[in-house]
Amino acid sequence: MTGSAKISGLSAFGRFAFAAVIASLLWSPPASAQTSDNAPRPNFVVIFVDDMGWGDLSSSGAEYIETPHIDSIGTDGLVMSQFYAGSNVCSPSRAALLTGRYAPRSGMQFVTRPHSDWGLPSEEITIAEMLRNAGYATGMIGKWHLGHRLEYWPTQQGFESFLGVPYSNDQEPFNLYRGTRMVEREIDQTTLEDTYATEAERFIADHAAEPFFLYYATNFPHRPLFFPPENTGRSGPAGDYGDTIETLDDAVGRILAALDENGLRENTLVIFTSDNGPWFQGSSGPFKGHKGDTNEGGYRVPFLLRWPAGVAAGTHNDAMSMSIDMLPTFAQLAGAQVPQDRTIDGRDVTAMWTRGAPSPHEILYFINNNGLAAVRSPRFKLLLSEYYRASHIDFRRYTAPKLFDMLADPQERYDIANRYPGEYERLLALAEEMSAEIAPMAVDRGGIYPDDPTAPLGPILDGDR
Missing domain, CATH: 3.40.720.10 (Alkaline Phosphatase, subunit A)
Structure with a gap:
C-alpha cells in the first residue's frame, strides 16, 4: 500500500479490496520502516x-x-x-x-x-x-x-x-x-x-x-x-x-x-x-x-x-x-x-x-448518544438510524436498516440490503448483540441548559471556588 500519501477523492476505495486480500502475503516493510525489539x-x-x-x-x-x-x-x-x-x-x-x-x-x-x-x-x-x-x-x-x-x-x-x-x-x-x-x-x-x-x-x-x-x-x-x-x-x-x-x-x-x-x-x-x-x-x-x-x-x-x-x-x-x-x-x-x-x-x-x-477489526461500531448508529465490516456498513429535520429516525422501527457497499458507494447513496441478505442479517445480528450489551450502560445527562439556574458553572477545582 505504498504510494502517494496524498488523498485524491475516492481512488483509495478501488484499491482497498485487492490490497486487503494480498497485503499479508506480498507486503514486506521498507528498510526504513524496520523495527527491532531493542529499538528506543x-x-x-x-x-x-x-x-x-x-x-x-x-x-x-x-x-x-x-x-x-x-x-x-x-x-x-x-x-x-x-x-x-x-x-x-x-x-x-x-x-x-x-x-x-x-x-x-x-x-x-x-x-x-x-x-x-x-x-x-x-x-x-x-x-x-x-x-x-x-x-x-x-x-x-x-x-x-x-x-x-x-x-x-x-x-x-x-x-x-x-x-x-x-x-x-x-x-x-x-x-x-x-x-x-x-x-x-x-x-x-x-x-x-x-x-x-x-x-x-x-x-x-x-x-x-x-x-x-x-x-x-x-x-x-x-x-x-x-x-x-x-x-x-x-x-x-x-x-x-x-x-x-x-x-x-x-x-x-x-x-x-x-x-x-x-x-x-x-x-x-x-x-x-x-x-x-x-x-x-x-x-x-x-x-x-x-x-x-x-x-x-x-x-x-x-x-x-x-x-x-x-x-x-x-x-x-x-x-x-x-x-x-x-x-x-x-x-x-x-x-x-x-x-x-x-x-x-x-x-x-x-x-x-x-x-x-x-x-x-472484523467489525467497528459507531456510537450515537446511548445507542448504536451503525455497524461496519471491511466492505459493508449497516446504518441503523439517521436524522431528519432534527428528528432521530430509528430504521429498526421505521422501514429497515440500510446496507451500503462502502467500497463501491462510500457516499451511502444506495441501499443494497436485498442484494446481500446474508450480510444484512449477519450485521443486524451483531448490531442487536452490541445494542443489548450497551443498553444497561445508558445514562441521562440532562439537557443543554441546567435544570437549576443557580447551579455552578465552570470548573470546581479547589472546593471553595
Whole structure:
C-alpha cells in the first residue's frame, strides 16, 4: 500500500479490496520502516483538532485552504483514508481516544456542559496514565472536555502537566488553566493557538532527553472561529473557517519544527486527526453528513502519521481503523501494559502503520448518544438510524436498516440490503448483540441548559471556588 500519501477523492476505495486480500502475503516493510525489539521507545505527539472535516486539508481536496505543514505529516509518513473518530461529537470521541473503549463503557456518551457535575471516571485508565506508568513524561495542551471537577481534571487522569481550557470555546466561563490554577480569565482567542503552540515548543524542549507523550487538543476549528488579525483573508473564499485552519497549520508547523530542532524527528510518532466531522462549516469531502450525524461525515476524519524510524514516507493504508486503536498500539510500541481488567475495544494497529497490513477489526461500531448508529465490516456498513429535520429516525422501527457497499458507494447513496441478505442479517445480528450489551450502560445527562439556574458553572477545582 505504498504510494502517494496524498488523498485524491475516492481512488483509495478501488484499491482497498485487492490490497486487503494480498497485503499479508506480498507486503514486506521498507528498510526504513524496520523495527527491532531493542529499538528506543518512540515519543508520541497526538494533534487532536476540533470539528475538522475529512475534506478540510489541501491534501484531501480543500479548494481554497492551504495546509502544507499538516499535509507534510502524511507525505513524510502515512495517510489512512478510512479512519474514524470514536464518536460523532466532542466528549464521547475524546473518551474513546484516551481509553481505547467505546464511550458507553465509561459513561461518556454525551457532551459535558459548563453546569455538568460528571466526567471521565477516575477508574478509567487513559493513554496518559498507561504511558506515565511506563516511564513517559505526559503533557496536555488545549481542550479537555471530559469533566471540570477536580476528580475529572487532566492532572487526575495521567497528565503531569496541563495548559488549556475545560471545554469548547462556545461555552462559558471560558478561562485558561495551568494545572489547576486559572492563569487567564478573559481569553483572547485570537492568540490562543499561539499560546498552545508556544507551550508545545516548551514541553518538547523540556522533555527532549526522555520519552514523552504530548496530547495537543486545540479548540479549533470549532466555532466561534478566531485567528490573529494579520491572517484575515488568508484563505480567500474559505472565509474565517479557512483562516482558522491555516492558523492551526502554522501551529502544527511550529510543533514539527520543535521536534526537528531538538533532534527528535526520527523517533517521534506524530499523529494528526479530528474528534468528529465538520459542524456548520467545512467539508466532509465526498461523504454524507457532518458532526452529530450518523453518516460517514460525522465519524470519518483525517488521519496522518509521521514516524521516520518506523513508517516509510508515502505510505497509504485504506483499511478501516478508529481512534480507539491508539491506546493498545501505543502500549505495544512503548512496552506499556494494556489494562487487563476491562474491555478494550481498540486493537494494536502497528502492522497497519508499519507494514500496510489489513485491519485487525472484523467489525467497528459507531456510537450515537446511548445507542448504536451503525455497524461496519471491511466492505459493508449497516446504518441503523439517521436524522431528519432534527428528528432521530430509528430504521429498526421505521422501514429497515440500510446496507451500503462502502467500497463501491462510500457516499451511502444506495441501499443494497436485498442484494446481500446474508450480510444484512449477519450485521443486524451483531448490531442487536452490541445494542443489548450497551443498553444497561445508558445514562441521562440532562439537557443543554441546567435544570437549576443557580447551579455552578465552570470548573470546581479547589472546593471553595
